[in-house]
Amino acid sequence: MAEPTHIPILVTEVLLHLVDEPEQARRTGQVSHGGAMRQIRTSDERLFIDGTVGQGGHAEAILLRGLPGCRLLGFDRDPVNLSIARKRLERFSNSLVLVQDSYAQVKQHAYVQGFNHVDGILLDLGFSSGHIEDASRGFSFSHEGPLDMRYDQTQELTAEGIVNGWNQDDLAQIFRVYGEEPASHILAKAIYQERKHKRITTTLQLAELVASVIHRRGKIHPATRIFQALRIAVNDELGELSRALPDMVDLLRPGGRIAIISFHSLEDRMIKKFFAAQQGKTLNTINKRIITPSEKEIHSNPRSRSAKMRVAERI
Numbered sequence: 001m002a003e004p005t006h007i008p009i010l011v012t013e014v015l016l017h018l019v020d021e022p023e024q025a026r027r028t029g030q031v032s033h034g035g036a037m038r039q040i041r042t043s044d045e046r047l048f049i050d051g052t053v054g055q056g057g058h059a060e061a062i063l064l065r066g067l068p069g070c071r072l073l074g075f076d077r078d079p080v081n082l083s084i085a086r087k088r089l090e091r092f093s094n095s096l097v098l099v100q101d102s103y104a105q106v107k108q109h110a111y112v113q114g115f116n117h118v119d120g121i122l123l124d125l126g127f128s129s130g131h132i133e134d135a136s137r138g139f140s141f142s143h144e145g146p147l148d149m150r151y152d153q154t155q156e157l158t159a160e161g162i163v164n165g166w167n168q169d170d171l172a173q174i175f176r177v178y179g180e181e182p183a184s185h186i187l188a189k190a191i192y193q194e195r196k197h198k199r200i201t202t203t204l205q206l207a208e209l210v211a212s213v214i215h216r217r218g219k220i221h222p223a224t225r226i227f228q229a230l231r232i233a234v235n236d237e238l239g240e241l242s243r244a245l246p247d248m249v250d251l252l253r254p255g256g257r258i259a260i261i262s263f264h265s266l267e268d269r270m271i272k273k274f275f276a277a278q279q280g281k282t283l284n285t286i287n288k289r290i291i292t293p294s295e296k297e298i299h300s301n302p303r304s305r306s307a308k309m310r311v312a313e314r315i
């Protein structure tokens with residue numbers, strides 16, 4: 001069984017805003033954000049949902065807080081990561097339910113498992129280090145592997161299916177929108193021409209084709225944006241997020257919080273707009289400024305550099 005390799009991001013900040021501050025409010029019986037202090041009544045349980053439990057780093061940190069009556073419901077689409085999390089969290093098995101499904105299905109599982117008035121919900125979006133390290137998953141443009149990129153490998157759509165099956169305009173669209181790739185049309189055309197002769201089936205085949213068309217120099221490999229775009233499209237990452245947000249808010253108890261860590265400007269924009277639309281109705285935003293990793297964290301874990309966290313509290 002594989003060991004955890006993913007380093008969880010913004011752990012201190014997640015614990016502060018999702019666990020410690022609400023716990024403080026619970027002790028005083030008050031919610032202080034959004035203007036007037038309100039009295040709140042809560043049960044003896046502390047219920048958390050981790051929508052992207054991954055290899056269990058954040059979930060472990062939450063459970064280690066040792067709050068009385070604490071239970072956690074964790075989701076991941078990827079059975080490999082879920083099994084790593086299950087092993088890592090073995091000692092908490094009485095307080096833990098892990099489900100292999102998308103967090104977009106949170107409501108149906110939450111009702112069945114008795115998680116309908118929860119204290120905290122966490123989403124840590126995107127892929128984990130394990131996905132990049134395992135070449136056979138097809139997420140990495142620097143290691144040869146099949147063009148797969150599915151978190152859930154029972155799903156039909158793969159990156160190979162998109163690259164060889166979608167029309168040129170649709171390819172250009174995802175490269176431009178999800179990858180923010182300026183040469184999206186040129187690239188889509190090159191892929192379209194190439195696949196007339198030969199099916200594009202591997203990561204290096206695609207990465208080399210991209211590098212032969214885009215001659216940008218710099219630290220970032222020209223295939224970075226294209227692989228990002230394909231990953232987002234294969235897993236419908238933006239669609240899942242937009243479907244899940246209203247359901248997650250419904251599941252929070254008054255004073256309960258939602259914290260979302262994102263790595264892509266489109267995700268962050270969606271979260272920002274959603275929180276703004278709910279402001280004063282169902283949610284109050286907790287952080288005036290976006291929460292980002294410290295220099296120290298970025299230094300020790302460079303993958304954290306593009307992370308942005310937003311936190312809101314249920315009214």
Ligand SMILES: C[S@@+](CC[C@H](N)C(=O)[O-])C[C@H]1O[C@@H](n2cnc3c(N)ncnc32)[C@H](O)[C@@H]1O
Binds near residue numbers: 006052059
């Ligand atoms: C950044 S990792 C989470 C890492 C985790 N917080 C930890 O500490 O180990 C993101 C995880 O979300 C999962 N994922 C992506 N989209 C998902 C979705 N719609 N539903 C559930 N899990 C998803 C991925 O498989 C991946 O394991």
